[in-house]
Amino acid sequence: MTTNKRTFSYMMNPTVGKYHYGPGHPMKPYRVELTNCLVLEYKMHKKMNIYCPSEASIHDMTRFHSEDYVDFLSRVTPNSQEFQRFYSIYNLGDDCPVFTGLFDFCKLYTGASLLSATKLNHKQSDVAINWAGGLHHAKKFEASGFCYINDIVIAILELLKYHERVLYIDIDVHHGDGVQEAFYFTDRVMTVSFHKYGNNFFPGTGSMYEIGAETGRYYSINVPLREGITDDDYYELVFKPVISTVMQYYRPKCIVLQCGADSLGGDRLGCFNLSIKGHGKCVSFVMEQNLPVLVVGGGGYTVKNVARCWTYETSLILNEQLSNDIPFHDYIEFFAPDCQLHPNLFNPKIENGNSRQYLELIVQFVNEKLRLLAHAPSVQMHDVPPDLLDTDNHIGGKPTRRADASNEFYDDDNDVDRTD
Amino acid sequence: MKLTLTPSKKSNSSTTVDIDSSSTSDCDVRIHEGSSYQANIPPLDPTPLATDHEAILFWRPTDSISENDLIEYIDFARRKHRMNEEQALAILQICKYKISTSKLLMQQYTPEIDEWTVEEKCLFEQAYKFYGKMFSRIRQMLPDKSVGDLVRYYYSWKKTRLHKSLMDKHEKQSQLMPYDDDDADSDDDERNTTSIPLPTKDLDHRGKMSIDQTGLDEQECCNCEVTNINGSIGPMHSTPKGILCDECFVYWQNSGLMRPELYPSKSSIKKIKRPPKNIALDLDSLIAMNLYENASTSNTDNNDTIDPVEKLEDDIRQELAIIQSHNQAIDLLTNQCRDGMETMRIPFLTSSSSPFMINNSNSTTVTPTSNWSTEEILLAIQAFGKYGKDFDAVARIIGSTKTVADVETFFLECRERYQLDMVIEINSKPITNVQRKQQSSTTNNDLNSNRSNTNDIVLC
Numbered sequence: 001m002t003t004n005k006r007t008f009s010y011m012m013n014p015t016v017g018k019y020h021y022g023p024g025h026p027m028k029p030y031r032v033e034l035t036n037c038l039v040l041e042y043k044m045h046k047k048m049n050i051y052c053p054s055e056a057s058i059h060d061m062t063r064f065h066s067e068d069y070v071d072f073l074s075r076v077t078p079n080s081q082e083f084q085r086f087y088s089i090y091n092l093g094d095d096c097p098v099f100t101g102l103f104d105f106c107k108l109y110t111g112a113s114l115l116s117a118t119k120l121n122h123k124q125s126d127v128a129i130n131w132a133g134g135l136h137h138a139k140k141f142e143a144s145g146f147c148y149i150n151d152i153v154i155a156i157l158e159l160l161k162y163h164e165r166v167l168y169i170d171i172d173v174h175h176g177d178g179v180q181e182a183f184y185f186t187d188r189v190m191t192v193s194f195h196k197y198g199n200n201f202f203p204g205t206g207s208m209y210e211i212g213a214e215t216g217r218y219y220s221i222n223v224p225l226r227e228g229i230t231d232d233d234y235y236e237l238v239f240k241p242v243i244s245t246v247m248q249y250y251r252p253k254c255i256v257l258q259c260g261a262d263s264l265g266g267d268r269l270g271c272f273n274l275s276i277k278g279h280g281k282c283v284s285f286v287m288e289q290n291l292p293v294l295v296v297g298g299g300g301y302t303v304k305n306v307a308r309c310w311t312y313e314t315s316l317i318l319n320e321q322l323s324n325d326i327p328f329h330d331y332i333e334f335f336a337p338d339c340q341l342h343p344n345l346f347n348p349k350i351e352n353g354n355s356r357q358y359l360e361l362i363v364q365f366v367n368e369k370l371r372l373l374a375h376a377p378s379v380q381m382h383d384v385p386p387d388l389l390d391t392d393n394h395i396g397g398k399p400t401r402r403a404d405a406s407n408e409f410y411d412d413d414n415d416v417d418r419t420d
Numbered sequence: 421m422k423l424t425l426t427p428s429k430k431s432n433s434s435t436t437v438d439i440d441s442s443s444t445s446d447c448d449v450r451i452h453e454g455s456s457y458q459a460n461i462p463p464l465d466p467t468p469l470a471t472d473h474e475a476i477l478f479w480r481p482t483d484s485i486s487e488n489d490l491i492e493y494i495d496f497a498r499r500k501h502r503m504n505e506e507q508a509l510a511i512l513q514i515c516k517y518k519i520s521t522s523k524l525l526m527q528q529y530t531p532e533i534d535e536w537t538v539e540e541k542c543l544f545e546q547a548y549k550f551y552g553k554m555f556s557r558i559r560q561m562l563p564d565k566s567v568g569d570l571v572r573y574y575y576s577w578k579k580t581r582l583h584k585s586l587m588d589k590h591e592k593q594s595q596l597m598p599y600d601d602d603d604a605d606s607d608d609d610e611r612n613t614t615s616i617p618l619p620t621k622d623l624d625h626r627g628k629m630s631i632d633q634t635g636l637d638e639q640e641c642c643n644c645e646v647t648n649i650n651g652s653i654g655p656m657h658s659t660p661k662g663i664l665c666d667e668c669f670v671y672w673q674n675s676g677l678m679r680p681e682l683y684p685s686k687s688s689i690k691k692i693k694r695p696p697k698n699i700a701l702d703l704d705s706l707i708a709m710n711l712y713e714n715a716s717t718s719n720t721d722n723n724d725t726i727d728p729v730e731k732l733e734d735d736i737r738q739e740l741a742i743i744q745s746h747n748q749a750i751d752l753l754t755n756q757c758r759d760g761m762e763t764m765r766i767p768f769l770t771s772s773s774s775p776f777m778i779n780n781s782n783s784t785t786v787t788p789t790s791n792w793s794t795e796e797i798l799l800a801i802q803a804f805g806k807y808g809k810d811f812d813a814v815a816r817i818i819g820s821t822k823t824v825a826d827v828e829t830f831f832l833e834c835r836e837r838y839q840l841d842m843v844i845e846i847n848s849k850p851i852t853n854v855q856r857k858q859q860s861s862t863t864n865n866d867l868n869s870n871r872s873n874t875n876d877i878v879l880c
Contacts, residue, residue: 012478014507015568017571017572017575018567018568018569018571018572019568019571020553020555020567020571020574022553022554023552023553023554024553030571030575033575045479045481045509046481047481048481049477049479049480049481050477050478050479050480050509051477051478052477052478052510063460078556079556100555100556100567101567101568140458157461157462160461160462161462161463181458182458183458183461184458185458186458186461188461189461323747323748323751323752324751325744325747325748325751326744327741327744327745327748328737328740328741328743328744328745330576331575331576331579332740332744333579334579336579339744339747
């Protein structure tokens with residue numbers, strides 16, 4: 001694939017709007033349907049392949065999650081006494097209610113993410129978009145934060161079969177704890193999350209000192225922010241420098257970008273003050289890196305703004321200019337009275353708690369940790385691209401023998417100093 | 421750790437209280453480590469193409485159809501078969517982009533039309549009023565529909581006028597404020613309609629009546645229609661409600677309500693209440709609607725009878741679509757104008773790059789340079805002539821290649837060389853009305869000659 005002519009895939013499932021979390025719950029799957037509607041209305045199908053993804057199977061989900069958790073999810077029904085005993089074990093209930101069609105919904109968005117990963121793996125597409133996915137809080141054996149099955153982890157596991165290093169970027173206002181935890185010990189996935197931290201904001205993890213452990217040490221980056229951050233601060237002072245440094249030191253083979261729209265201003269649960277254009281700048285910066293990208297959705301609890309944001313970002317990915325007036329369609333009343341693509345989302349009531357020094361301090365800390373990456377020995381082993389191995393005629397699979405110095409004392413290959 | 425139920429999420433002040441209660445759960449909040457939490461990483465295995473997940477390809481962009489054809493095709497699908505866009509595109513793709521074959525295929529393939537009968541719609545609205553958004557309960561009232569269908573219908577119904585109908589609003593308003601029933605003007609400003617306002621007709625019969633009545637000797641009370649011929653009953657009072665007789669006036673003053681009628685009024689047609697805002701009623705359109713109804717029953721071409729109200733709704737939708745497309749066109753044109761203005765300025769200044777490149781770059785950040793090119797000097801001199809010592813204006817004219825400071829230094833340094841003082845003096849003479857006619861020709865000549873002089877000085 002030449003860099004000029006990139007192919008794009010868009011996952012569109014017509015039934016995604018049929019699921020409802022329950023009365024009063026802020027998460028509304030309908031926002032994806034609204035996004036799909038807008039994307040078609042703006043005629044963006046001219047530039048991308050549209051797929052209706054198949055559902056994921058239980059086997060796919062158990063690649064990450066525990067079997068009994070997935071089994072429970074597949075069998076549970078709402079309003080049934082016998083299952084309610086188990087709700088607390090799997091953290092179901094208030095935040096993660098059991099609603100009709102829960103497991104179908106999970107299969108749907110997980111299947112879409114998995115298909116996107118497959119498309120990237122087989123180079124059938126340069127960029128794959130799945131706005132229904134991005135549910136980054138789900139853990140191995142429990143639900144969390146409106147997320148039941150962590151489709152991002154499953155997609156990354158699929159990507160890892162074909163790419164040595166995967167970079168995960170999370171611009172949701174909440175910390176991407178599910179994904180970070182899953183890959184905390186490995187250096188093949190670097191997780192970078194920009195989120196609000198402090199004052200018991202969900203989920204409570206994500207301080208800048210969480211850098212990974214053992215082999216994955218320094219492969220988790222957290223950028224904790226205070227509330228009310230605006231476009232310029234976010235992009236110029238934080239996002240661009242951090243991601244540039246990460247690209248420089250980590251050199252991933254592909255990127256997974258979670259575009260949670262709750263970092264926009266005026267979100268029902270979020271407390272940042274980004275505009276749609278500011279949010280989109282982050283997406284275009286990632287696109288400029290010229291790597292295969294898997295774009296997923298995530299948070300976002302003011303439905304009309306989510307649809308606007310994700311439609312705008314789709315247009316940025318396709319490099320297409322959109323008019324600010326939303327074309328007329330059946331659901332235009334959701335965007336009334338202005339019917340604009342870029343309304344003013346700035347909420348003056350939220351004060352910006354991020355001073356310039358605070359942001360610079362965090363970025364400095366992150367840079368220090370990233371510089372240590374270059375010296376970490378484990379990286380160098382993985383840095384060897386597969387091309388080199390091929391030219392050494394490794395198809396047969398015979399390992400090369402190392403030349404030993406005559407004064408070297410050791411028993412055999414397994415005699416190492418460190419005990420892991 | 422709850423996502424929705426923590427009040428501390430939104431405000432800073434309440435966190436001090438909450439920290440105490442949740443301190444016990446703080447220790448739970450950390451990244452867990454151990455095999456029971458982490459994922460198993462698969463090994464790197466770049467084997468070439470294995471089985472693909474079966475996915476249905478809906479659409480692949482193609483050049484074989486023109487855009488207009490495509491739009492026409494989608495409209496056709498929507499109108500005739502009530503298909504949404506994705507299904508239409510999918511069928512087109514299957515038929516290898518041949519429009520004629522896909523139209524045939526559409527007739528065979530009827531999508532599951534989510535038809536809701538009027539009873540079902542009524543039932544849904546009742547159930548929603550009763551249960552709110554608990555779709556499982558609503559399903560008990562409508563067992564034929566699946567929960568997914570109910571959710572779908574809810575979202576499309578939510579924003580339509582049926583949900584927030586103007587008649588209902590008017591009803592509510594009139595119930596709350598019965599004495600304002602007749603006078604709907606003050607209510608209209610407070611009412612917050614989500615629908616797009618349509619032109620209304622003024623049907624203020626009362627207004628017409630009062631005008632008529634003041635001309636006559638006979639005056640009639642608006643309420644009880646007692647005629648007051650030459651002051652037989654007593655003084656008639658002129659009020660915002662109209663002309664009232666004494667009794668009605670007193671009643672209205674005390675209570676704010678109109679005196680209730682104890683007998684049927686002579687001409688109850690005069691009591692026509694004004695229709696709510698945004699509803700335009702006139703006799704012609706009503707007659708036309710009636711004709712539609714009569715016509716449609718005899719119309720055998722269409723399978724379904726055209727509901728006149730529905731037809732009006734369709735018309736409204738079309739008009740709104742046209743409005744939005746106009747808005748988009750306006751947006752596009754203003755952007756083009758903006759770009760055009762910039763391209764007019766920039767290619768004149770930068771000598772090296774071609775104008776076409778600049779058009780494409782679409783950027784306004786041209787870095788300021790310290791060298792003054794010939795064109796810039798020309799521009800500067802003319803600008804000085806026009807604006808005098810207004811360095812700001814001159815800098816703006818030259819564009820973004822010169823800052824105000826640059827212009828100032830240029831002025832100071834090249835004053836004598838280009839005789840800038842003379843240029844400014846000649847062009848800044850205030851021309852009075854008397855002198856204007858005399859001097860207009862002479863000053864023009866002077867200006868021209870000056871300019872040519874300065875040109876000569878520059879170029880040589």
